[in-house]
Amino acid sequence: MPRTPPSRDVQRERRAWIRETDQWRHERHVEKGYRIKWGYVGIAYLVEAMVIGASLWGAWLFAGYYSDGDPRAFYFMLLAPLVYAAVELCRVPLGILARTQRSFVVRVLAIIGIVFAAGVTTKSVSQLGEMMFHPRLMDAAKAKTALKDAQADRSTIDGRIGAADARVAQYTTELDQIEKRATENATQLAGLPAQRCERISGTNSRGQRYSNLKCVTDPRTATLNASVAKAGADRGLVVKSLEDARKARAELDRGAADRKVADAEQAYRNAVNRSQLHSFTAMVYGVDPIDVTDAQVHAFLRIFVFVPALCAAFASTILALCSVSVRKTFMDEDDLGATVDPAATPYMLDSITDAIREEMGLQQPKPAAARDAAAAREAAAGGAVIPIDRRPAASAPTAVPASAGAGA
Known part of the structure; x- marks a missing residue:
């Protein structure tokens, strides 16, 4: 299907409409004294929406993690972030107001509002950065705590081994004493005479x-039996305590303590290597990541958290400030695009000449013919005023000679 060429009239009308639209926009900007680039403002609002959304989502997660399942505490923790989000939403309009308002007081108030809103944004974004x-910091802290415990355990292993050996020796000695006492009691009990039994007969009342058969036992038998029973009970308690002491002593191994310290050091190193904050801190201070101190880590954490937070707080505001183009020559003729019609030039020159004459205290201007004659005389006499409008005076139409008319 052949393509038809576009209509020239339509194209002319479209170009004329575009020129008229641009002219209308230009005149509107000139009247306002500024121009707003809404594309940049849209980007600023997009950045602001992303910051607000991330802040609210982080506050939601924060409240869910630290509310411990209490729904009332959960919603209480979300009230302040909602207010912070409303304050953050004011930064871009305040930036535009700081550029478009002509009142100095209003501009100062807008700048103060920008600083306050940026402070709220810095708080919200810094909280997100810390989260x-x-x-990783918690993993590193737990691994470091385990390492310190293992090192402390290894440093006291000798003392605890000595104490455990002393307990084992004590219980062994007590068991030996009990065994000896029980043996002596048994020997004494075996050396007692046997029970004597004799028949007794008689007449009652x-x-x-x-x-009846009456048996007589040695009085020392009961005492010795009680001693043997007590020795057996004491022996059971001491044997149990001795087993526990030997078990505790078996757990105290210097090699096991060294292996525990080595495992804790490896776990701490792995946790530190997974923490980019420790890696950056070690890179800045020029030390091994496992050797950085908590003070160095938290000092670097302040840089990593607050500096990006400040940048995020002022980025969209600076973009909103730069999206406004203020016309420095507002209400100036050049800015307004004013042009002088050639037909109005004589009138403008006359008004300028009259103003100069009034300032110099001269007389009012005379008619054109008399003015030219006076100007010529003044010029010949060395006058100081030279007329600006030197157009030839309109001469009256001359009569046509009769002879010329007759000849025609």
Whole structure:
């Protein structure tokens, strides 16, 4: 299908409409005294929306993590972030107001509002930055605590081994004493005479005869039996305590303590290597990541958290400030695009000449013919005023000679 060429009239109308639109926009900007580039403002609002969304989402996660399942505490923790988000939303409009308002007081108030809103944004973004580094820092802190415990355990292993050996020796001595006492009691009990039994017969009060078997035991037998029983009970307790002491002593191994310290050091090194904050701190201070101190880490954390937070707080505001173009020559003729019609030039020159004459205290201007004659005389006499408008005076139409008319 052949393509038809576009209509020239339509193209002319489209170009004319575009020129008229641009002219209207230009005149509107001139009347306002400034021009706003809405594309940049849109980007600033997009950045602001991303910051507000990330802040609210971080506050939601923060409240869910630290509210411990209490719904009331959860919603209480979300009230302040909502207010902070509303304050952050005011930064871009305040930046535009700081550029477009002509009142100095209003501009100062807008700048103060920008600083306050930026402070709120810095707080929210710094909290997000700390939450970003928090899991790795907690892992490193736990690994460091385990390492310190292992090192402390190794440093006291000798003392605890000595104490455990002393307890084992004490219980062994007590067991030996109990065994010795029990043996002596058993020997004494075995050396006692056997029980003697004899038959006793007689007549009771009723006159009846009786006959019973009576056994007589050595009085020392009961005492020795009680001593043997007590020795058996004491022996059971001491044996149990001795087993526990020997078990505790078996757990105290210098090699195991060294291996525990080595494992803790490796775990701490792995946790530190996973923490980019430790890596950057070690790179700045020129030390091994495992050798950086908590003070160095937190000093670098302040840089990593607050500096990006300040940049995020002022980035969209600076973009909003730069999106406004203020016309420095507002209401100037050149800015307004004013042009002088050639037909109005004589009138403008006359008004300028009259103003000069009034300032110099001269007389009012005369008619054109008389003015030219007076100007010529003054010029010939060395006058100081030279007329600006030197157009030839309109001469009256001359009569045509009769002879010329007759000849025609």
